[in-house]
Amino acid sequence: MKTNTICQLRPNSATTPFLVIGGSGKTGRRVIDRLQALGHEARSASRSSSPSFDWNDDPNWSEVLEGVESLYVTYHPDLSVPGASDHIRALLAVARTQGVKRIVLLSGRGEEEAELCERLVLDSGIQATIVRCGWFNQNFSESFFRDLLMSGSLAVPNAHVGEGYVDADDIADVVTAALTGEGHAGEIYQLTGPELLTFRDIAAMFREVTGRELEVIDVSREDFVAGLKAARLPEGMVQLVDYLFNEVLDGRNASLGDGVQRALGRPPRDFRSFLQKAHLSGAFA
Numbered sequence: 048m049k050t051n052t053i054c055q056l057r058p059n060s061a062t063t064p065f066l067v068i069g070g071s072g073k074t075g076r077r078v079i080d081r082l083q084a085l086g087h088e089a090r091s092a093s094r095s096s097s098p099s100f101d102w103n104d105d106p107n108w109s110e111v112l113e114g115v116e117s118l119y120v121t122y123h124p125d126l127s128v129p130g131a132s133d134h135i136r137a138l139l140a141v142a143r144t145q146g147v148k149r150i151v152l153l154s155g156r157g158e159e160e161a162e163l164c165e166r167l168v169l170d171s172g173i174q175a176t177i178v179r180c181g182w183f184n185q186n187f188s189e190s191f192f193r194d195l196l197m198s199g200s201l202a203v204p205n206a207h208v209g210e211g212y213v214d215a216d217d218i219a220d221v222v223t224a225a226l227t228g229e230g231h232a233g234e235i236y237q238l239t240g241p242e243l244l245t246f247r248d249i250a251a252m253f254r255e256v257t258g259r260e261l262e263v264i265d266v267s268r269e270d271f272v273a274g275l276k277a278a279r280l281p282e283g284m285v286q287l288v289d290y291l292f293n294e295v296l297d298g299r300n301a302s303l304g305d306g307v308q309r310a311l312g313r314p315p316r317d318f319r320s321f322l323q324k325a326h327l328s329g330a331f332a
């Protein structure tokens with residue numbers, strides 16, 4: 048088990064440029080905050096950055112990666128989508144040319160296409176670490192799940208299946224450790240929280256913490272997809288959410304990982320603590 052923690056990671060090394068692809072996302076912005084707090088030069092690459100970064104448009108990727116030594120990659124919308132491995136392969140070619148020395152990839156648990164991307168990164172010749180996660184706690188406070196919680200009803204398939212929800216702050220801590228510390232090269236860290244939770248477990252916990260009633264209804268895949276379309280989600284998002292709920296949340300990930308413990312030497316944050324913190328911050332107001 049590794050003993051390095053965030054507060055022990057080279058706090059005054061501002062000479063190593065860090066780049067976060069997807070720096071405005073749930074984990075990306077947290078990683079940038081941590082790197083900058085440690086005194087590092089860290090910036091985000093996205094469609095709105097300058098120079099801009101677009102997974103579907105690569106002419107300026109070399110400019111985006113110029114001078115970068117350490118790279119955190121989050122892929123939008125998800126590594127499970129067709130074509131993701133082609134984009135990762137192309138990015139790695141540019142990264143090698145630009146002299147990137149270290150890369151951390153955010154990956155998904157139980158996703159075949161994601162595991163292909165992981166192998167590309169690990170075999171790239173660049174010092175690499177894989178951070179493999181499933182569902183985030185913050186899906187319930189910073190994503191469309193919040194609207195479902197606030198509606199008082201969760202109509203979802205596989206409501207009985209346990210999932211090891213992981214906190215985005217734990218992910219950011221592990222990524223920061225892997226980007227700035229030693230001993231993480233070649234590791235695949237499977238990150239989860241400390242317990243498996245079903246949607247019914249989450250509903251009960253949500254009622255206890257917030258005082259709000261929350262009904263869980265287990266629906267068929269067909270009805271679930273129809274509900275997503277009725278909510279006017281873009282077709283690509285409907286396909287992704289359908290895949291996550293009906294294929295990834297099919298029991299294949301109903302086990303706990305030890306990635307937080309191995310990377311940081313401490314237990315992961317629990318879901319109840321996340322809910323309490325989110326409730327106090329007004330996320331469910």
